[in-house]
Amino acid sequence: MNLNPFWSMSSNSSRKQRTDSEDQSGHSEQRASPARLPFGKKQLPPIPKNAAPVTKPASMGTPAQSSNGTHASYGPFYLEYSLLAEFTLVIKQKLPGIYVQPSYKSALMWFGVIFIRHGLYQDGVFKFTVYIPDNYPDGECPKLVFDIPVFHPLVDPVSGELDVRRAFTKWRRNHNHIWQVLMYARTIFYKINTTEPLNPEAAVLYEKDVQLFKSKVVDSVKLCNSHLFDQPKIDDAYAISFSPWNPAVHEEAKERMFTHKRRPEDAHKGAPVSGLSWVKPGSTQPFSKDDSPPQS
């Protein structure tokens, strides 16, 4: 068996199946209601025909190979957990100045905002959306689109899309992660690259007339910030929206954020489980701690 029998199989024959599931998910989307579980509420969007995470060739007939059905039904779980895992990794990375939040409607769409704290783009607050391919992690790399096209050599001046692909020519499952894309989105504002630009004007200006480039950047930052309080571009319950400081609303939230940091470790629900250990750190011997009760 090769390393990963399930995912590495090539992809053609399960498309039929996906078509079915598309219908299904279309229905369920309408019936969706807010959910209790923190992550359970995400709805996966309809899965298009050309993007199947479940890619085992379905050579029907022999029982050994007809297991396709079983696993197709778990496919969404895999996608969902891959995305959850990605999100968990993002949280763990604690990327400076970057905040993301998956959409309410689809786990494949993440809303984000990036704060630039110094450099040419200082004080920039750029909202963006990450689009994850629905055959993740086996497809292309995710797309990152700024709500307002920032003036930058690598950002498409019309669509606002960042050229992510240059950093991830091939998306490798288990090696590439979405936090890397986010990190990359941050890096471009500190270290400007002008090769093969999506915005040739910006690239040329940066090379030939930095002063003008800078002023254009300042304008762009101003523009972005002036739209900060706009309604989110995409209508979604979890879209990131800004509003002017309102003490009545925000003071309390701020308070909570700061107190939350110092919460006791076990704010967890459920019965408190305390593990036991009498192993002295570094000893790998049982009952090596000094404060173990003596055993005559």
Next chain:
Amino acid sequence: MMKASAVVGGNRRRSLSLRGVDPETCMIVFKNHWSQVVKILEKHEPARGVTGALSFLSGPAALRPGPVPADEASAVQNYVEHMLFLLMEEEVGQGGAMGPILEFVVVEGVMERLFLWSLRRQFTEDMKLEQLRMYQMLLSQARQPLLHHKPVLRPLMMLLASCAGPGTDSGGVVEAELVLLLNQLCVALVKDPSVLELFFHTSEDQGAANFLLFSLLIPYTHRRGSVGQQARDALLLIMSLSASDPRVALHITQNTYFCPVLATGLSGLYSSLPARLQVYSEDWHCLAPADWQQVPALVHFLHSLDFCSAVTKVAHPSIRSQLLGYIYNGFLVPVLAPALHKLTVEEVMTTTAYLDLFLRSISEPALLHSFLSFILLHTHDNVHILDTLVSRVNTPFQLGTVSLALFRTLIGLFCEDVMLQLVFRYLVPCSHLSGKQRSALRRRDSCSSSAASFLLLSPPWCAGTLLGLGPPTEHVHWPRGAGLSLADSVGYRRGADFPMDVNYLHYLWDARQAISTALRASRQWSCAYDGFDPPPQDCRSGSVLPEDDLEDELARRVNGDAIYSLLVAPPPSALSPTPSSSDTVSAGNQVSRAGSALELEWDDIFADEYPPLLSADAAGGGVAAEVDGCVSTPRHIQEMRRTATKLVRGSYVEESEFQDDVLVYDLVAQRETKAAILERIMAANRRSHGSFSNGQRAPTAAGKTVIETVNNIMSTRRRSEDGGREERRRSEDGGKEAGRKKEEGEEEMKRTDAPGGRPSLTNGFDAKNLTIDEDYEDNEDDEDGETFHTRHNGDPLVTPARAASPPGNDAADSDSDNFLSRYQELMRSLGAEPDCDDVTNDIGAFRRRVRALRQKLEEEESFFCSSWDDGGEEEEEEAMEEVEEEGEERRRRRREGSRRHGVPFTGPFISVLLSRLENLLENSIAVNLLVTGLLAQLASYPQPLLRSFLLSTDTHDQPNVRTLHQVLVSERDQIERYVAARPDFPALVTQAWRFLLAKDQESKFRECLESCGDRNSGPDAQAPPPLAAALLPCPPIPPRAKSRVFAVVLFAEFLKELAAVAQEHSVALQCTAEE
């Protein structure tokens, strides 16, 4: 305490209120009453004096001038009632001073005189009761502190002392009142510790034992019922007092027998427990509340254990450590350890169940520490308790099931020390991982690849039947919104498609809970166990095993593993032309592994089952385990074996317990089934085995004639059978020794030198064979090796007959596993279909057929042997180098070899669990539930070493590490093979599946109801679910097939569970690392 007032008449008066009554009036009334009383007292007091009060102890009889007239006695009693009432009602005086009545009582010594009056009146039980109740009432109702005053306290102490004396025990009424009073005093003491000073002082005064109060309570420590409970409560109060008052602690530890009494009391109570439990079902595996509540002795023991737990919790550290020391040295070591090594399986099983119950009952970490260090570190007959317990997991009797339950408890403690000894110390060296794998340990499987691999193993036919073509994404979208609600989960009854995947959400949910629990629980562990912390070299040097022993053990193991890796089964392609024979011939590795469940402690159970045919070899197997490892089996294991052997043979008459023939036959049948199982499993497992070990053999097979190749394959198979057995025997043997100490190593050496030990190594066969046997596999040599072991059976207790059997005979015979497989093969070649079930049903017929076939077998065998001489040159060459070397040298070499090869070994516990899992199809439902439950429990641990070992599905670089995934793969093949031969099987499985899911949901439903209804959860898991049974009757599965059908269902469910655990691991937020 209201009882008291009933006698004294307080009830009547308490309704009266003295509020508003002038205190001076009260005082006048009191004095008046007292003068009346004094008149009567003096009439009967010949020599009134202060000393008289104490002299009653020396000669009470002399003080009694004669009976007191009844009317006078009752007059006194009436007055006293009034007086006490007045005293109780008196408020504290100005500025905390005594009220006038109390002052009068103190000055006049009223209480002492009243006590003496009781003595005058012959101090009957009634007198005592009267006095005790008087004080009870005073203590509970007085509005000012009384105990500070010596004239009150002193007679009280005298009363207590007189009640405690011998011979005062009549009907326990006095005792009850005494303990109640003591309890009250303790409460008062805790409320106002300043009284303590007086307690000590007063006791000294009267020459009684210091701190009389405490000493009086000790005898009631283990008393049953409410008296005992009250006494224990009182003692606990004093214990909590001791935590803050070192003098109390010092007194208790130095001047009282409290701790010894408590600990030896446990021993005493333990000895009154039933030595054997009447177990109502084969599935029974632990003492549930409903079980132990039926055994008063057990309830009583648990109360006392609970008390010990509480004392260790609240008492001063000096008391705690003294108590724990006594419990360890006075109960665990001298009582529990031997009990765990009793002679009969039933007794041992019972003790194991007790131990499990105790561990579950102890809430206090310090006490748990004692129990756990007893289990982990104590050695009985040079074997760690833990190792013995691990080895018993493999016993075929109920003992094995109960042992599994014990480990479920142990693992559920989230105790680093336990996990270190059971699992981590074998994983920390990372020898089971390649460098790449090691560096990837901390990475998480963010793409659900493990989950996918596990689910891919689900038997396709059942998935197909059950799932239909249901909408695949339905469950994630979960239209009703995140629902794990009952309405959804019981949807199948509406005729909707079968909710096979619905419960996958449950698994995810459970996994999430389990992982977060484990994460929180292991926060206080000393290290992360992620392949770097602790560093891999740590566990070798730091292991409990001395370096040498460990090395040795590892050497033995690698030797086994070397065999394993070389003993490759033929490539599947070579087998494909003869599928039928591939079913019958088997790879010994799997065989032996599957069989290991039967052999660890019970190797020689088969010994005399087939005396002329198989005994020698089987015996060789059993004894070889001892001699091979150069460690003799400890006596208790030998004895257990012996007992079990007798038991199985039906000749067990040593004690009257096993006269029941049915039981004996049952056991025999069990053994027989196991034999058949072995055969089946080895057949089923072989293919998977071949799949990961081929390629090494392929080159040698290439470029030969067809016949050569076939011959080669045949002999390879045989070799792998034998070698596999050998390998496993070694590894198990090593497992048993895993934790032994140095002395043992020395003993080992002695034994090696002993006459009848090593020397006869050279006896009877040539050194070349021997060497090969030692280091590499070869069928002939292997058998010779067994011969050697057989002759080395130095233990006269274990069937001396075996030692006498001629070597040649041994070589011709093979072990039973082997034999069975060949028997089947032969049957097939003769055109008959050997049915395993037939085999098990009729031992006699089986034996006859066996005998008839033996001749042919031997012929064939010689053919095998002669045809085997190619393909092994390299190994032989290497082996030749060692021909002349002595055993010691050989061992050293092996040790070096072990270093070279990295010695992958993941510990006896994991190995035993996987072995039991391999037996899935043959295990009882209870065993399967426990084994899969344990593995899932282990898989929920967040430590990367364990998590990745259990959940990684990558093909390993080191093929000789058996992983959970590998076992599951082979299990799947086994199931498929089994089903292929039984077309009706899938339908049965489907039915059973529906039934089980329904039952599961039903019980979930009931759980819900129960948790909603706020009643105390009395009903246990054993209580049958009548509701479920009514809704969905168990499908008519033939009883014989039942456990197998359920096993298949369980297998598929287990895959889901593992997949869920793997997925949840990938999204678990490990706050520990960050914060």
